[in-house]
Amino acid sequence: MKGSKTIIYVDMDHVLCDYEEAWARQKALFPDLEFPQSQPGMYIGMNPLPGAIDTYRWLNDHPNSDVYILTAPSVYNSHCYSEKRDWVEKYLGLSVVKNLIITPHKNLNEGHYLIDDMASGKGQDRFKGSLILFGSKKFPDWTSVHTFFEEALTPDGSSAKVGQWDSFFNSDVGVTEDFGLDQQDRDWLNMKPAGREIPD
Ligand SMILES: [Mg+2]
Numbered sequence: 001m002k003g004s005k006t007i008i009y010v011d012m013d014h015v016l017c018d019y020e021e022a023w024a025r026q027k028a029l030f031p032d033l034e035f036p037q038s039q040p041g042m043y044i045g046m047n048p049l050p051g052a053i054d055t056y057r058w059l060n061d062h063p064n065s066d067v068y069i070l071t072a073p074s075v076y077n078s079h080c081y082s083e084k085r086d087w088v089e090k091y092l093g094l095s096v097v098k099n100l101i102i103t104p105h106k107n108l109n110e111g112h113y114l115i116d117d118m119a120s121g122k123g124q125d126r127f128k129g130s131l132i133l134f135g136s137k138k139f140p141d142w143t144s145v146h147t148f149f150e151e152a153l154t155p156d157g158s159s160a161k162v163g164q165w166d167s168f169f170n171s172d173v174g175v176t177e178d179f180g181l182d183q184q185d186r187d188w189l190n191m192k193p194a195g196r197e198i199p200d
Contacts, residue, residue, distance in 0.1 A: 008149075014049075016056065026039065026041070040079040064155070085100060111127075
C-alpha cells in the first residue's frame, strides 16, 4: 500500500465502547422493548472500554500513523448516527470527529489495519488490510493492541518484528465467536414495528 503512514481503523461497539453494559441499562429502562437501543440515549450513554481512550489517543498522536474510527450504523435507529458522532466528540474531541466514518461497508476503506470485534458482517472479511480481532486470544484488550502497535509502528516494524504476525493474520487461528453479531443483526434484520414505537 502506498503512503508512508500506517492507516489504522478502529471500530466503536464492543471495541471503543461498552455496548453490552449500556444495552443492559437501556433494557432496564425499557423492559418491554425487545430492542431497547431503538430509544435515544443508549449510544451516547456508552462507557469507554478500559484503556480504549488512552490507547486511541496514543495511536492517533503517533507520528507514523493515520487513525480513523470505522463504525457500522444501526440503520433502523437514526439517533445512532448522531449519538455516535457526539460520543466521539465527548471522549476524543472534535478533531477525531473529522476522522469518523460511519458505514455498513467497511471493506471499501483502504488501510493497513482494522481493529474490530467482528470478523465479518459489515465487510470486515473483505477488508484488504489486516484484521486485529478485538476480544480474540491474541488481542483480548487494549493493552495487547497497544503492545502490538508499539512494534508495528516502529520504522522497521513492517519487516522483522511484525513478520512474526504474518501467519496469524493470514490464517483463521485466533478467530473467536462474534459476541456482538447476534445483537447487531437482530437489530438490523428483525426489528419489529412495535419495537420502534416511542412512548409518550
Ligand atoms: Mg463492533
